[in-house]
Amino acid sequence: MAEVSIPSAEVLLSKRVQEMVLNGQDPLGPYVCRNKHDNVEEESPENSPIPIIDLGCFLPQQSSTEETEENLEKLKSALSTWGCFRAIGHGIPSSFLDEVRQVGREFFQQPMEEKNKYAKPVTVFEGYGADPVPEEGQSLDWSDRLFLELVPEDRRNYRLWPRNPTSFKKTLEEYTEKMKSVTEIISKSMAKSLHLEENCFLKQFGERAQLQGRFNYYTPCKRPDLVLGLKAHADGSGYTILMHDEPGLQILKDGKWYTAPKNPDVLLVLMGDQMEIMSNGIFKSPVHRVVSDSKSDRISVAMFYTPEVGKEIGPQEGLISEEVPRAYKTVKDYADFHLGYYQKGMRSIHAVKV
Ligand SMILES: O=C(O)CCC(=O)C(=O)O
Numbered sequence: 001m002a003e004v005s006i007p008s009a010e011v012l013l014s015k016r017v018q019e020m021v022l023n024g025q026d027p028l029g030p031y032v033c034r035n036k037h038d039n040v041e042e043e044s045p046e047n048s049p050i051p052i053i054d055l056g057c058f059l060p061q062q063s064s065t066e067e068t069e070e071n072l073e074k075l076k077s078a079l080s081t082w083g084c085f086r087a088i089g090h091g092i093p094s095s096f097l098d099e100v101r102q103v104g105r106e107f108f109q110q111p112m113e114e115k116n117k118y119a120k121p122v123t124v125f126e127g128y129g130a131d132p133v134p135e136e137g138q139s140l141d142w143s144d145r146l147f148l149e150l151v152p153e154d155r156r157n158y159r160l161w162p163r164n165p166t167s168f169k170k171t172l173e174e175y176t177e178k179m180k181s182v183t184e185i186i187s188k189s190m191a192k193s194l195h196l197e198e199n200c201f202l203k204q205f206g207e208r209a210q211l212q213g214r215f216n217y218y219t220p221c222k223r224p225d226l227v228l229g230l231k232a233h234a235d236g237s238g239y240t241i242l243m244h245d246e247p248g249l250q251i252l253k254d255g256k257w258y259t260a261p262k263n264p265d266v267l268l269v270l271m272g273d274q275m276e277i278m279s280n281g282i283f284k285s286p287v288h289r290v291v292s293d294s295k296s297d298r299i300s301v302a303m304f305y306t307p308e309v310g311k312e313i314g315p316q317e318g319l320i321s322e323e324v325p326r327a328y329k330t331v332k333d334y335a336d337f338h339l340g341y342y343q344k345g346m347r348s349i350h351a352v353k354v
Pocket residue numbers: 214216230235242244248249288289290299300301302
């Protein structure tokens with residue numbers, strides 16, 4: 001029997017997963033990574049234990065009540081156990097969230113020729129394509145991406161923003177504005193939940209805090225038992241605000257994988273490593289992954305909220321005492337440092353522990 005020769009990761013990453021599927025190609029060598037025996041907790045979506053937090057009572061116009069205090073307690077508990085929560089009461093109409101997902105889907109549904117106008121080289125991040133080539137022996141993800149710098153606005157590279165669908169630019173600009181307000185509410189609420197001055201995390205993020213957006217498109221995969229849409233990782237951001245349509249995202253907690261249920265109105269807020277550092281380890285940056293599906297395609301939109309370029313961040317002073325020593329070093333441009341480890345399939349947070 002003729003041997004099937006497997007192209008290198010670099011060659012595979014120069015193609016799009018969507019294109020390979022259209023050409024009838026099966027998931028090959030480096031895409032295969034999943035341990036069939038991993039421990040997935042099957043819950044019905046209504047019973048998902050991933051905490052739900054109502055951001056409504058943290059809005060600036062709300063006066064502090066007993067309910068606010070209870071919700072701050074819930075927030076702290078969610079972030080120190082799960083490292084994530086499902087946000088409701090964020091004030092973004094569900095029809096608008098649909099619109100954001102829709103422009104993303106419409107972009108990916110176009111012919112390759114149109115999408116390739118925004119293609120990036122394999123070595124860089126911004127634009128349409130896949131992550132840069134990982135280190136030898138690391139697996140590849142069964143997904144295609146469009147990654148864009150959003151805030152500060154002078155970092156936008158509009159040349160890489162799709163001109164089709166025509167509403168893409170306006171929709172993403174509007175979503176970015178809304179995300180700026182949401183990050184302010186979340187950053188202040190997290191500080192209050194730890195009895196810190198409400199602006200302390202915002203100050204660490206800096207006046208030129210960054211927002212980067214990533215549209216992830218997961219094409220159906222013939223072998224979801226063997227291939228992941230996105231390999232297990234923790235984010236290098238401060239924190240990440242995610243939304244998706246079909247289920248697929250799984251969060252690792254106490255050795256088990258929990259699926260984030262389909263809920264189009266919810267924003268999933270996940271701590272990144274930098275919030276774990278700033279909270280001196282009280283908040284956890286959770287490991288998560290995306291499983292693939294043999295029938296449904298899936299879109300997700302991740303907004304990475306990250307401290308300003310070149311800004312030093314570290315554990316918040318008010319969280320360090322004689323009884324509770326500093327747990328992490330001060331870091332700068334941690335997301336770049338994180339990437340080096342990510343490419344090796346490793347976590348970087350351990351390298352910055354005191
Ligand atoms: O697609 C998802 O739900 C997760 C995406 C994600 O984890 C990421 O982009 O870092």
